[in-house]
Amino acid sequence: MSDVAALELRDVHVTYRTREGPVPAVRGVDLSVFAGEVVGVAGESGCGKSTIVSTILRLFPASATVTGEVLLDGENVLTMRWGRMRAVRWGVASVVFQGALHSLNPIQRIGTQLVEPIFLHDKLATDNSAATKVRTLLEQVGLPARHADAYPHQLSGGQKQRVMIALALACDPQVLICDEPTTALDVMVQAQILELLIGIARERSMAMLLISHDLSVLGTSCDRVAVMYAGRIIEHGPARAVFDWPEHPYTRALSSAFPTIGDAASRYAPSGLPGDPPFPGDLPSGCPFHPRCPSALPVCPTVDVKLLPAGPGRTAACVLVDQSVPTR
Amino acid sequence: MSERAAVGSVASEPVIEVDDLVVTFRGRRGGGTARALDGVNLAVGRGEIVALVGESGCGKTTLARSILGLERPASGEVRFQGEPLGYGGRALKAYRRRVQLVLQDPTGSLNPRQTVYEAVAEGPRVHRMADESGRVVKALSQAGIRPPERFFLRYPHELSGGQRQRVVIAGALALNPEVIVADEPVSSLDASVRGEILALLLQLREELELTLLVVTHDLGLAWNIADRLVVMYLGRVVEDGTTEQVLNNPQHPYTKALLSVVPEMEQVESIVLTGETPDCARIPTGCRFHPRCPAYASGEAEAAGIAADCRSRELPILGATGGHRAACWLVPAGDAPIPR
């Protein structure tokens, strides 16, 4: 592993200007992913996961104000020139977007759509070399090469997602970002796609950022995981540890929402959280989780919680892990 | 746990019975007929919660819709309290007052131009039930929308996903139904909200003695709330038993695979099946699962001397009642209870 992270976010803030006022969707996120590492980001919908993705390739709308630094191999994306930015997209980092299943052009063959980025980024590519590349890509994502001649509607959801992954891999990026890559898919297909993604990331020593609202998926397939709530990372650490022994009450709630089958304690005892995720335009004071927190203390509505060490390689943002706050 | 099992049991009194149900659709682009349901037997006892699981495309929604009379069977029948379903307008209307459906997508299930009150009052109004507003208040608070009055004039887009699903459930409850069929009721909700809706379903069963058939592809959900588990593959039931039996001691290779890919099941090696559910217009011969069956592919079936059966011998269809059963040549004596 080199010293420079393949992807690093430093104190990233994103605020959307809307008619109802500013919406601070991301409020200070620090995160790094090194080559050969799979890092997960978990959290309920609306917590800012996709917004973070949009900053990495500068794909946010004009209504968004972004501050902080987004470094790809040490180079700040937010201050890059446009020409460089275009080269970086696909070439250095690429994204499999949320809901991307519908983003394939319905009237173009799969092969045609795969060839496009190859020619765009490799000026020396010939028709022949591109066709070979397409074939290799399809094979890598577990599709027979003949699917290059297929139209999107002839493929199932899982196959389309494989095409999307092939598309993201077309220019051999060093960083792959997958925003909810399995959300619309079936359990078995989800397992297939995850296996594929992790396999590719390991084999190519890529840096992978895997985003999902499903903590159980991340807990079992990532090296590290960051849990977000209301635009901030509230817990971070080795994936398995975070999922199995959560420190933050929110992570604990998320983790127990996925029962262990066979565990008598969760039989007839579904576990969830009361209330709804907060709207970023109108956040509760203090620890934003306090209205739903089962372990909230009287100080919680007023304290400003920060990520603090919570065990080996772990941090959590909760007064319960902060020894300096009186917890009574 | 044991007294729970006694709450609902098929043996006691089946409310919903599905008998050798076959539902076909005209195949796409002349692909022959698609047998979405190909001989399904099912019995749901009073007060029981049955989970129906399987990959997408295996016919879960079609079965749920057939139970509501929304699909007409090609053969076989659906019975409610022993009476075969009538498909006339009046009979269906009366039936659907007692058996209600909750759909997967709460956002799509609510008319964007109707307020919460109108959405919940729709059923009682159509059935000309007395005390409409009283019913709406009661149904909403039963569904956990409290205080109900404050939500009357909200539009769906002003509610969170969880609240929308509660409103949909309230809409069904307003009719005082005996059975609710829920098609993937929480799959579009956030994990943290999911548990609350499932707890609500359990609570409704306790308080109102509701019978529930829950369609899901989430085995964890089944472990959380279901008394019994029915596993479907390609239009047929392949395994059926109490939730403990099926999940603690799965028999069918398909169930084993499904269970192994649940992310939390770290202790078992995951068996990721290749491919997806085949098109139900082209059902494989013999055991319909054989092209994807890990036991067949690994030679386990061969070793047991049943590989030829897997390929070509049609399996008997599982009956609606009995103990823990699985439709697989590897599993002894088809319909006989499996020793633990």
Added chain:
Amino acid sequence: MRRASTVTTPRKLSPYAIARTRRKKSLQRFAQAFFGQPAGVIGLVILSVFVLLAVSAPLLFDREMLDITKTLGNESLEPPNGDFWLGTDENGRSILAVLVWGARASLVVGLAASLISMVLGTLIGIGSGHYTGLAGSALQRLTDWFLVIPFIPLVVVLAAVLGQRGLGTIVLVLGVTSWPGTARLVRAQTLSVEGRPYLERAKVLGDSDWQQMTKHVLPNVMPLVIANTTLTVAIVILSETTLAFLGLGDPFLDSWGTMLDKATGAGAASTGAWWYLLPPGICVILVVLAFTLIGRTLEVVLNPRLGSE
């Protein structure tokens, strides 16, 4: 429940007061959106001028001025002058007077025929989208049939069948021939609404077909229908002109269409009597333009709300 803050629901107001406030707010939002579109505003201004003229016609020009038995004293086809600002027609009538009264006839024909077309188109469109069986395909066939049949022969036949030509006949003929476009549009929208789960939910709750169509489909196709009807008015006004021009109109009705017909009949084009030909022509174009602008704006303003509210 904390999301409650997204909707300000003052606790003290009664539910009905809240409903009223909501409706007012939503109307305000609509008005804001509409007036934010210059095209719509221009259309509305043009239309307002014509409506004002049409309404105040009796105040501006005595009806008698249109009676050819009373205008025999005037010179025919006189160019514009101090007495007759837009000149006179072949019967010596003031073109300005005929034009203003013609606005009445043209607008009445346009609106009434569009109303018929809207009702027919909506009913048939929703019906053909909702019923999947024989009834649905029969209605769809009917729509297609009316769509492909060339307009003019159909009108000729209809006009002949209906016999005597009056305002009522023209309205009827135009109404009965201009609904298929609306029906097709409504059908498409109905099909998309029919695919939504809330229709299935309504069915399961026991709604009859009629209830499903009126409670769920109609409110969701209405914005589209309104926008489309505005466009239909423009088409109908043009068609009335065509009809009159073909001599199929009511010769005793002083509409812009009849004016144009008579102008050509009187050889206005060859004799250079532009004051007879141009004013009704320009008026038709302006009104058609106004309705089109309004219709397009309504489409833009109402459409995004189809799914959300």
